[in-house]
Amino acid sequence: SRAQVVVIGGGYGGATAARYVRLFSNHKIDVVLIEPDAAFVSCPMSNLVLGGSWQMADITTPYDALRHRHGITVVCDRASAIDTARKTVTLAGGASIVYDKLVVSPGVEFIYGAIEGLPAAHAVGQVLHAWKAGPETAALRRQLQAMPEGGVYAITIPEAPYRCPPGPYERACQVAWYFKQAKPRAKVLILDANPDVTSKAALFKAAWAGPYRGMVEYRPQYNTTAVDAKAGLIKFEVQDDVRADVINVLPPMRAGAIAVQAGLNNQANQHWCGVNYQTFESTAAKDVFVLGDSIQIAPLMPKSGHMANSQAKVAAAAIVAQLAGWPVNPAPLLTNTCYSFVDDRRAVHVASVHAYNAAEQTYLTVPGSGGLSERPSEREGAYAFSWARNICADTLA
Ligand code: FAD
Numbered sequence: 001s002r003a004q005v006v007v008i009g010g011g012y013g014g015a016t017a018a019r020y021v022r023l024f025s026n027h028k029i030d031v032v033l034i035e036p037d038a039a040f041v042s043c044p045m046s047n048l049v050l051g052g053s054w055q056m057a058d059i060t061t062p063y064d065a066l067r068h069r070h071g072i073t074v075v076c077d078r079a080s081a082i083d084t085a086r087k088t089v090t091l092a093g094g095a096s097i098v099y100d101k102l103v104v105s106p107g108v109e110f111i112y113g114a115i116e117g118l119p120a121a122h123a124v125g126q127v128l129h130a131w132k133a134g135p136e137t138a139a140l141r142r143q144l145q146a147m148p149e150g151g152v153y154a155i156t157i158p159e160a161p162y163r164c165p166p167g168p169y170e171r172a173c174q175v176a177w178y179f180k181q182a183k184p185r186a187k188v189l190i191l192d193a194n195p196d197v198t199s200k201a202a203l204f205k206a207a208w209a210g211p212y213r214g215m216v217e218y219r220p221q222y223n224t225t226a227v228d229a230k231a232g233l234i235k236f237e238v239q240d241d242v243r244a245d246v247i248n249v250l251p252p253m254r255a256g257a258i259a260v261q262a263g264l265n266n267q268a269n270q271h272w273c274g275v276n277y278q279t280f281e282s283t284a285a286k287d288v289f290v291l292g293d294s295i296q297i298a299p300l301m302p303k304s305g306h307m308a309n310s311q312a313k314v315a316a317a318a319i320v321a322q323l324a325g326w327p328v329n330p331a332p333l334l335t336n337t338c339y340s341f342v343d344d345r346r347a348v349h350v351a352s353v354h355a356y357n358a359a360e361q362t363y364l365t366v367p368g369s370g371g372l373s374e375r376p377s378e379r380e381g382a383y384a385f386s387w388a389r390n391i392c393a394d395t396l397a
Helices: 012-024 046-051 064-068 118-123 135-146 167-182 201-209 257-261 305-324 378-396
Strands: 004-008 030-034 039-041 060-062 073-075 079-083 088-091 096-098 101-104 108-110 152-157 187-192 216-219 224-228 233-236 246-249 253-255 288-290 333-341 347-357 362-365
Touching (some): 012 064, 012 378, 167 333, 253 257, 347 378
Parallel strands (some): 004 101, 101 288, 152 187
Antiparallel strands (some): 108 253
């Protein structure tokens, strides 16, 4: 009988893995992709929707090509349980699916309860994160539009590691770009639990001191402990309370809930899932592969869509090799590029190449492979638009 690979999560990790298992096996392995959302909404470029230069439709892609071009069975449901002994996945709808190999790429779970007042404020849509693109992205955009001129937008950042290190700083730039046109007396406050800007620090600081001078303020070591949405207040471990009109809290994050349910979260105080970096097979369960934001990262590896896509190809190749009885690639290589837009057209990037090191059983960055922009430019903006189109096509087309 034909081998069956089941994939949980149709995002950058899961959809790429599903697509590449089909491609690498010449369509000889059956693939079932489980995803509750009817279409994929990309987090990359979603900050441009907040800025107003892009629309929700620009970041939304259906699963049609995976279904019709690649013959993947896309099940619109949520995985509610994994039985790693019986090798089955149970769906919220009740059905149960058997797997030979399972890919788990559910993104992050937000730990709302870590911040007092957040579970209630988030539940009624008063305090959003918009850190999973979708309805919250559109809702946060509406909050920014409704904010009065002269008001304050505050974004709070949890301690690293979190999904997309440069993302919050790009968001600050996008909101400032919108304010410059629509409400020039408004302010953007960045309240960061970390000791400094976590990614592309000099480039972002130059934007805040340059085009956004007087509008964007960055404050390190602001570790959010509570929000009072009615009073418009944010409270911190050490620093004084901050008042804001629009409060955008990025809660602390951990591996997606289904990974936790399955007991795959065996690293960093049960926050992240340990994997064998050569194949991305879980160190907690055989024949289960974990990808993307849910994994315990190797040194200098960001939690990014590009990384999840790159990891997915390594895992797909390993799955196809294992099922065929071939040796797995002894020396996988991962690439990453993170672009950030400082306005509607100009972008900066940071890039790296990560090579698997068999002796240390981890990825090490290849010396001399990395790169960082000198300054924002429209040319890099054009590259960034191409990157977004291409990564989306490599994942879903
Ligand atoms: P996701 O892409 O989030 O996919 C997870 C999927 O799993 C979701 O579709 C979810 O619905 C599904 N799922 C969850 N639980 C279940 C379940 N129980 N059953 C079935 N399905 C489930 N990265 C870049 O490389 N470049 C960028 O420019 C960039 N910009 C970003 C900007 C913002 C504002 C944000 C928030 C992130 C950005 N990222 C960027 C990071 C990127 O979005 C993530 O790193 C990437 O999406 C991780 O891929 P993933 O497969 O782990 O998770």
